[in-house]
Amino acid sequence: MTDLATREIPRTRVLGVPISLIDLSKATKQISEWALDKTKSRAVFVRDSPSVVLVSEQEELLGLHENASLVVADGAPLFWICRMYSGGNEIGRVPGADLVESVCKLSLATGQSHFFYGGRPTVAQTMADLLSKKYLGLKVAGTCSPPMLDIGPDFEVRGPNLEDAKRIQESGADFVWVGISTPKQEYWISKAAPIVGHGVFIGVGAAFDFHSGNVQRAPAWMRNNGLEWLHRLGSEPRRLWRRYLVLAPRFAFLALLELSRRLGRA
Numbered sequence: 001m002t003d004l005a006t007r008e009i010p011r012t013r014v015l016g017v018p019i020s021l022i023d024l025s026k027a028t029k030q031i032s033e034w035a036l037d038k039t040k041s042r043a044v045f046v047r048d049s050p051s052v053v054l055v056s057e058q059e060e061l062l063g064l065h066e067n068a069s070l071v072v073a074d075g076a077p078l079f080w081i082c083r084m085y086s087g088g089n090e091i092g093r094v095p096g097a098d099l100v101e102s103v104c105k106l107s108l109a110t111g112q113s114h115f116f117y118g119g120r121p122t123v124a125q126t127m128a129d130l131l132s133k134k135y136l137g138l139k140v141a142g143t144c145s146p147p148m149l150d151i152g153p154d155f156e157v158r159g160p161n162l163e164d165a166k167r168i169q170e171s172g173a174d175f176v177w178v179g180i181s182t183p184k185q186e187y188w189i190s191k192a193a194p195i196v197g198h199g200v201f202i203g204v205g206a207a208f209d210f211h212s213g214n215v216q217r218a219p220a221w222m223r224n225n226g227l228e229w230l231h232r233l234g235s236e237p238r239r240l241w242r243r244y245l246v247l248a249p250r251f252a253f254l255a256l257l258e259l260s261r262r263l264g265r266a
Contacts, residue, residue: 009070012085015056015254019047019082020070023092027072028102034069035112035174035200041193043068043186044202046096048075050247051182053254060153061183064190069200072099076226077248081255085262095223096204100211103175103202104135113139115168115199118179119208121145126212141173151184157191169196176201179208206232 009030011018022030027044034042045068047055055061065071072094073079079093104114114131116124124143132138144164149155157165168176176199178185185203193201209215217223218231233244 010090012082014078014081015052015258017047017052017055017062018065018071019073021086021090022070022072022094024094024098024102027070027094027099028106030070031103031200031202032106032110032112038198041196041198042200043189043193044070044072044200045186046072046074046094046099046204047078049077049251050243052078053247053251054183058183061186064186076228077251081259084259097207097210097217099202100177100204100207104131104138107139108135108137111139112174113141113172115141115171115173115176116143117164117168117176118185119145119212123208123212123214127208130213131211141171142167149180149184151187153187155187155191157195165192165195173199175199178203179205181205
């Protein structure tokens with residue numbers, strides 16, 4: 001496996017949020033290589049345009065992204081902006097659902113194992129079962145669908161949460177997929193990963209619903225043309241209206257303003 005970890009992964013910034021200039025293939029290899037190191041844990045965050053607005057407005061959440069090993073561009077609008085900022089040659093879209101599949105596929109050759117943490121009751125187990133059927137020989141170290149958690153900057157890993165972290169630690173999982181929504185999953189990863197002490201923790205949110213069959217993913221033509229948000233809004237309007245009708249337009253306005261300022265300085 002190519003040693004990508006020997007050189008720093010370049011980043012750009014969108015609304016002050018660091019985004020790694022990397023594509024799906026390189027991200028998969030890098031994450032798989034990091035997982036070989038049993039002496040430390042790492043955090044990978046998957047971002048789209050609404051979540052970038054949230055991160056940019058919360059100092060502590062922004063700090064977590066500064067310290068993350070990898071912050072990848074999921075949504076098309078964020079990818080387009082990053083591509084303009086970077087000259088277009090270093091970055092590709094890294095959708096969370098695609099990253100799950102890509103790492104699972106590679107792990108069949110490496111023998112690395114997966115823990116699925118998140119989703120509503122039974123979702124994590126269903127996700128693991130369906131991925132195991134698709135990728136025969138996939139090593140599942142464990143699953144857990146925790147109760148709805150009130151997680152923020154002051155979150156502490158104790159009680160049942162500490163038991164979950166110890167369970168992940170004892171499983172020896174190389175990859176810990178976390179789907180408890182943003183920003184909860186980022187705060188949870190920041191506190192739980194150091195306790196576990198090994199493995200790559202990857203916050204993939206909606207990928208749990210997609211891979212468990214709970215929510216139908218948008219067709220490829222919509223994903224490729226920046227319309228996945230419309231499909232998701234139509235599927236879950238009551239839950240996602242603020243995300244796509246408030247935060248996404250806010251991102252567009254702020255990102256275009258930032259771009260015009262950059263062009264003005266050029």
